[in-house]
Amino acid sequence: xxxxxxxxxxxxxxxxxxxxxxxxxxxxxxxxxxxxxxxxxxxxxxxxxxxxxxxxxxxxxxxxxxxxxxxxxxxxxxxxxxxxxxxxxxxxxxxxxxxxxxxxxxxxxxxxxxxxxxxxxxxxxxxxxxxxxxxxxxxxxxxxxxxxxxxxxxxxxxxxxxxxxxxxxxxxxxxxxxxxxxxxxxxxxxxxxxxxxxxxxxxxxxxxxxxxxxxxxxxxxxxxxxxxxxxxxxxxxxxxxxxxxxxxxxxxxxxxxxxxxxxxxxxx
Ligand code: 6GU
Numbered sequence: 046x047x048x049x050x051x052x053x054x055x056x057x058x059x060x061x062x063x064x065x066x067x068x069x070x071x072x073x074x075x076x077x078x079x080x081x082x083x084x085x086x087x088x089x090x091x092x093x094x095x096x097x098x099x100x101x102x103x104x105x106x107x108x109x110x111x112x113x114x115x116x117x118x119x120x121x122x123x124x125x126x127x128x129x130x131x132x133x134x135x136x137x138x139x140x141x142x143x144x145x146x147x148x149x150x151x152x153x154x155x156x157x158x159x160x161x162x163x164x165x166x167x168x169x170x171x172x173x174x175x176x177x178x179x180x181x182x183x184x185x186x187x188x189x190x191x192x193x194x195x196x197x198x199x200x201x202x203x204x205x206x207x208x209x210x211x212x213x214x215x216x217x218x219x220x221x222x223x224x225x226x227x228x229x230x231x232x233x234x235x236x237x238x239x240x241x242x243x244x245x246x247x248x249x250x251x252x253x254x255x256x257x258x259x260x261x262x263x264x265x266x267x268x269x270x271x272x273x274x275x276x277x278x279x280x281x282x283x284x285x286x287x288x289x290x291x292x293x294x295x296x297x298x299x300x301x302x303x304x305x306x307x308x309x310x311x312x313x
Contacts, residue, residue: 057090058213059162060136061206064128065169065199066107066120068093074203083216091206094132099124117173125168125179132166140185141166143175144198144205148187151205153228155188159205160212167205169198231284233277235268 063071072093075081083089097105101123108118129141139162149155159165168175168184180187190201210216212223227234238249252264273280 055087057087058215059088059160059165059210060090060092061165061167061210062092062094062132062138063167063169063202063206064094064096064125064132065167065197065202066096066171067197067199068095070197070199071169071203071206074200075206079217080207080210083210083213086215088213088215089210091210094128096120096124096128099127101127111173115173119173120170120175120179122176122178125175126183129166129168129183136164138164138166141168141183142186142188142205143168143170143180143184144189144201145170145187146189146192146194148189150192151188151190151208153208153226156205156208156212157229160209165209167198167202169202171197171199230269231280232266232269233273233280235265235272 065071075084075091080089080091084091096107100107106121107124108120111117111119132138140159142165144167168179188201188205190204195201217223223229238253242249242254250264252260255261
């Protein structure tokens, strides 16, 4: 796709600065597909900063052994303070987010809230840990992408950026509006099919091949509900029990905001 001037937003809605040891990993992921196009269109500006560029010794070391002993290397204060303070001298940041498995878990409501911010710094460690003083002084929020451990914060930073940027107005076409995503609707997604209608005897449900849109909508909601009940009953807690196939007038999918703890996205 080519980017025309008409498509360019003069000021991006959001700027994300990612501070890490291996920017190539993040750059690759965030240059592709919807996020890559959002950057081309000027919806978001994402800048990568290599901590090695802020090292003070000639071997560009950014880590050192831990006080008190133990295995693994610890990301040092100097390169991180130097990089983050330089950024902060140029603009005000809403948050400096440290990606760490002991942070608050990334959920759709958190992604929604972060999508309302204008300037974010994402800090990714790549070692056993980072000097606690970085967390005490610079970091305003700590986020994990789930209960498992990765070798570095680069992929988590890319995951967070992806989850947030796709919510920005203009990042996706209206048809794919992020508001219809699982976790925004409060239900898991219904099954999708495309041609052919019969693939090696596996057939597409009849209802989808007919043109009755109300019926299709009811089928999709019933399937979404069934899958959610089966796989994630916890998501249905506090939600009125409805049988979508029986509820003729109540065809509307649940709006974002109706699930406890959920946050409606409105950039208006
Ligand atoms: Cl944010 N960082 C690392 N290193 N591992 C993780 C994570 C973050 N979230 C889940 N596992």
